[in-house]
Amino acid sequence: MSEAVLHDDHHDHKPTGIGRWLFSTNHKDIGTMYLVFALIMFFVGGAMSMVIRAELFQPGLQYVDPQFYNSMVTVHALVMIFGALMPAGVGLANWMIPIMIGAPDMALPRMNNMSFWILPFAFTLLLSTFFMQGGAPAGGWTMYPPLVLQLGDGFPYLVFAVHFLGISSIMGAINIIATVFNMRAPGMTFMRLPLFVWTWIITAFLLIAAMPVLAGGVTMLLTDKYFGTAFFDAAGGGDPVMFQHIFWFFGHPEVYILVLPSFGVISQIIPTFSRKPLFGYTSMVYATASIAFLSFFVWAHHMFTVGMPLAGELFFMYATMSIAVPTGVKIFNWMATMWRGSMTFETPMLFAIGVLFMFSIGGFSGLMMGITPVDFQYHDTYFIVAHFHYVIVPGIIFGIIGGIYFWLPKWTGNMYDEKLGKLHFWLSTISVNVLFFPMHFIGLAGMPRRIPDYSVQFADWNNIISIGGFAFGLSQLLLVWVVIKCVRGGEKATDQVWEGAHGLEWTLSSPPPFHSFTTPPKVTDATAHS
Amino acid sequence: MSDSNDTYFIPEPSRWPIVGTIALFVAFIGGGMVLNGYINNGQYVLGIGVAAIIYLFYGWFKDVIDESIAGKYNEQVDISFRWGMAWFIFSEVMFFAAFFGALFYTRVLSIPWLGLEENVSNQFLWPDFQAVWPLLTTPDMTIAGVESKYMAIKEVIPAWGLPAWNTAILLASGATVTFAHWALKKGNRAALCWWLAATVLLGFIFVYLQATEYGHAYHELDLTMKSGVYGSTFFMLTGFHGFHVTMGATMLAVILIRSMKGHFSDHNHFAFEAVAWYWHFVDVVWLGLFVFVYWI
Ligand code: HEM
Ligand SMILES: [Cu+2]
Numbered sequence: 001m002s003e004a005v006l007h008d009d010h011h012d013h014k015p016t017g018i019g020r021w022l023f024s025t026n027h028k029d030i031g032t033m034y035l036v037f038a039l040i041m042f043f044v045g046g047a048m049s050m051v052i053r054a055e056l057f058q059p060g061l062q063y064v065d066p067q068f069y070n071s072m073v074t075v076h077a078l079v080m081i082f083g084a085l086m087p088a089g090v091g092l093a094n095w096m097i098p099i100m101i102g103a104p105d106m107a108l109p110r111m112n113n114m115s116f117w118i119l120p121f122a123f124t125l126l127l128s129t130f131f132m133q134g135g136a137p138a139g140g141w142t143m144y145p146p147l148v149l150q151l152g153d154g155f156p157y158l159v160f161a162v163h164f165l166g167i168s169s170i171m172g173a174i175n176i177i178a179t180v181f182n183m184r185a186p187g188m189t190f191m192r193l194p195l196f197v198w199t200w201i202i203t204a205f206l207l208i209a210a211m212p213v214l215a216g217g218v219t220m221l222l223t224d225k226y227f228g229t230a231f232f233d234a235a236g237g238g239d240p241v242m243f244q245h246i247f248w249f250f251g252h253p254e255v256y257i258l259v260l261p262s263f264g265v266i267s268q269i270i271p272t273f274s275r276k277p278l279f280g281y282t283s284m285v286y287a288t289a290s291i292a293f294l295s296f297f298v299w300a301h302h303m304f305t306v307g308m309p310l311a312g313e314l315f316f317m318y319a320t321m322s323i324a325v326p327t328g329v330k331i332f333n334w335m336a337t338m339w340r341g342s343m344t345f346e347t348p349m350l351f352a353i354g355v356l357f358m359f360s361i362g363g364f365s366g367l368m369m370g371i372t373p374v375d376f377q378y379h380d381t382y383f384i385v386a387h388f389h390y391v392i393v394p395g396i397i398f399g400i401i402g403g404i405y406f407w408l409p410k411w412t413g414n415m416y417d418e419k420l421g422k423l424h425f426w427l428s429t430i431s432v433n434v435l436f437f438p439m440h441f442i443g444l445a446g447m448p449r450r451i452p453d454y455s456v457q458f459a460d461w462n463n464i465i466s467i468g469g470f471a472f473g474l475s476q477l478l479l480v481w482v483v484i485k486c487v488r489g490g491e492k493a494t495d496q497v498w499e500g501a502h503g504l505e506w507t508l509s510s511p512p513p514f515h516s517f518t519t520p521p522k523v524t525d526a527t528a529h530s
Numbered sequence: 531m532s533d534s535n536d537t538y539f540i541p542e543p544s545r546w547p548i549v550g551t552i553a554l555f556v557a558f559i560g561g562g563m564v565l566n567g568y569i570n571n572g573q574y575v576l577g578i579g580v581a582a583i584i585y586l587f588y589g590w591f592k593d594v595i596d597e598s599i600a601g602k603y604n605e606q607v608d609i610s611f612r613w614g615m616a617w618f619i620f621s622e623v624m625f626f627a628a629f630f631g632a633l634f635y636t637r638v639l640s641i642p643w644l645g646l647e648e649n650v651s652n653q654f655l656w657p658d659f660q661a662v663w664p665l666l667t668t669p670d671m672t673i674a675g676v677e678s679k680y681m682a683i684k685e686v687i688p689a690w691g692l693p694a695w696n697t698a699i700l701l702a703s704g705a706t707v708t709f710a711h712w713a714l715k716k717g718n719r720a721a722l723c724w725w726l727a728a729t730v731l732l733g734f735i736f737v738y739l740q741a742t743e744y745g746h747a748y749h750e751l752d753l754t755m756k757s758g759v760y761g762s763t764f765f766m767l768t769g770f771h772g773f774h775v776t777m778g779a780t781m782l783a784v785i786l787i788r789s790m791k792g793h794f795s796d797h798n799h800f801a802f803e804a805v806a807w808y809w810h811f812v813d814v815v816w817l818g819l820f821v822f823v824y825w826i
Contacts, residue, residue, distance in 0.1 A: 019543060124555075209624050
């Protein structure tokens with residue numbers, strides 16, 4: 001019998017000092033580190049977007065030179081995707097999956113630690129490129145050659161940072177799969193798993209299948225630049241478009257890697273505050289799985305204008321459209337869950353409903369861009385910027401923030417300040433729409449993305465967009481304040497926290513003991529909450 | 531032992547993960563320095579990083595082996611390791627898939643496109659380009675008076691010479707590792723060790739033959755990384771494969787040492803199986819290489 005187990009039979013034994021965090025093998029501590037790291041990166045990436053919006057406030061060049069502007073656009077995306085969204089999702093998974101399935105911890109705790117600690121080091125590599133000769137990556141987060149190969153000394157560090165982050169993601173994903181498949185409490189059958197757990201297993205499979213392909217792609221970039229290979233050089237028999245295929249084979253599944261955890265969170269929140277079980281649990285599971293499966297066959301909708309054979313354009317158009325079906329199933333189920341529920345609108349529920357509405361806006365514009373002939377107009381304009389920011393900001397970030405409000409009382413043992421939470425929601429919702437909705441208009445009118453200057457007819461909307469942007473950025477400071485306030489004290493939370501909450505995580509004390517479920521609980525239909 | 535059967539082993543806080551992270555970090559910094567031309571300092575940083583990575587593997591696995599021998603792992607922990615290894619191998623499969631994808635894409639799509647007469651690149655840039663595979667002459671070599679960035683290949687390596695021998699060697703090693711497994715299950719340690727030793731030997735012979743083949747390609751055939759897309763796909767695929775064989779053979783050697791020390795029993799030998807799975811995976815990748823890189 002291990003010492004750790006012996007110890008917590010007697011008292012809740014916590015390691016202390018910096019070692020608690022550096023050497024941690026505890027899923028809650030690691031989850032906390034993931035979440036804090038994600039929040040920091042959210043503000044680092046956010047600061048970069050503020051530079052972008054300041055520059056675009058007026059036509060002409062004001063504050064930064066075009067090269068630096070392009071670095072801002074590129075690194076903003078990389079930081080947000082790999083530094084904020086993915087770690088936030090993994091952080092929630094770390095905290096919640098073991099206590100949702102009745103496991104003592106993650107299956108492979110040491111590897112769990114490494115997947116977290118890689119992140120700050122990987123971002124040190126990436127951000128250090130700002131201080132190198134040639135500056136930070138500026139060719140877009142999609143890293144298309146030949147443009148990206150013109151980067152200076154920062155180039156190898158861009159590639160290595162991607163490798164490093166890939167290692168972290170793959171280890172995290174393997175851990176989640178091993179945990180869910182092997183560590184469920186007796187009676188916690190697959191069809192009794194909370195939907196958040198389901199969306200995370202599916203995400204984990206996506207990660208394992210997609211991240212190595214990206215690693216391979218950037219490795220080929222590296223050898224093209226330094227070892228004379230010709231993968232992406234037509235003069236040597238290669239093809240620059242091939243990189244786009246490889247990148248998007250990763251890239252499209254990646255967008256579902258980002259969004260599925262958010263879907264999982266709102267699938268927990270909506271039933272809780274509707275005081276009804278989730279409508280169509282089984283169809284939810286199958287819909288999520290089919291979205292994930294289909295996501296591997298739609299990648300070239302990012303490349304409609306690149307010059308593909310007609311058969312390819314058509315195939316990828318129809319495949320893209322078909323994803324709307326399982327997505328529709330999910331949206332329908334969430335709405336049906338609320339139908340005739342006795343609903344209340346605490347902050348997590350507000351954010352979840354926000355996801356429902358505003359993700360759908362992004363989904364619809366996605367559908368529009370999925371139609372090959374019309375995408376020729378939308379491609380590389382602000383329309384696509386509007387699309388993916390709708391799915392990402394109110395679709396994913398709102399989901400994650402909803403999850404934070406939802407579980408914060410469980411994590412800290414204190415209720416957060418409901419008034420401030422609601423204020424945060426309304427400020428964010430209003431500003432996010434001021435920020436992103438007008439991008440549809442200027443996009444359709446032809447304003448290209450990734451350019452620091454624009455022609456004067458776009459000036460008014462850009463003004464408004466920038467104001468929305470600053471307002472959104474400032475509103476997020478409120479989140480930090482609510483979290484700090486909640487950690488420091490507040491009304492004590494009960495174990496169940498929310499009246500309508502069901503599931504193992506709500507049977508534990510708030511906050512849960514350092515080691516929970518050292519002996520597995522028994523799960524029956526009555527205690528499972530699907 | 532009986533106790534550990536109902537509690538899952540959660541390791542105490544460990545320093546290995548952070549050591550590993552820093553080791554990789556240092557190696558990446560060094561690698562970047564070397565690539566950027568700061569070779570003299572870079573190679574030391576890279577060397578320190580790689581040494582630290584080796585130290586990490588040694589230290590981390592030593593902890594795991596000690597825990598295993600102390601009987602801390604119950605059946606359930608064993609299954610976690612199995613899930614972990616299986617999906618790790620799958621991620622490796624997807625890594626190779628990127629390079630196989632590049633090979634198929636160039637062979638089936640982009641090179642034929644470059645050769646199409648109605649194609650603009652053909653009309654305006656390289657009208658004399660011939661779309662053939664193996665691609666000995668890259669498009670930019672077809673213009674008289676312009677020096678190509680790439681090196682024309684004299685000849686490629688035929689499948690039915692050394693590569694066929696290497697196929698036989700790897701397939702044989704797949705068989706010997708299975709015989710070793712059978713011996714282990716029967717509790718016959720001597721046979722286990724001999725079959726394992728044979729497998730390790732075959733693995734290193736493969737690597738040696740691959741290295742001589744590379745020498746031949748570079749010195750006599752002008753088949754190099756710089757030989758256009760044929761050389762690129764050839765060396766990327768065979769290079770990463772060769773690296774994986776080296777890793778696999780090294781792991782097998784460790785397993786051999788552990789077998790000689792009697793670490794494994796007929797029902798408790800996950801480490802052996804994990805390495806054997808890995809070995810079969812390298813084997814299968816090679817079959818793909820043999821067929822699509824060398825043969826057809
Ligand atoms: C699930 C959440 C989604 C996320 C996170 C997401 C994210 C993105 C991102 C980041 C891009 C831009 C990539 C770039 O060029 O930098 C993009 C483009 C695109 N998305 Fe989405 N998307 C989502 C859902 C959808 C849906 C549901 C559809 C269609 C049914 C869709 C169709 C498209 C198309 C066609 C493009 C390419 C537009 C173009 O380049 O012209 N997306 N998406
Ligand atoms: Cu896509």
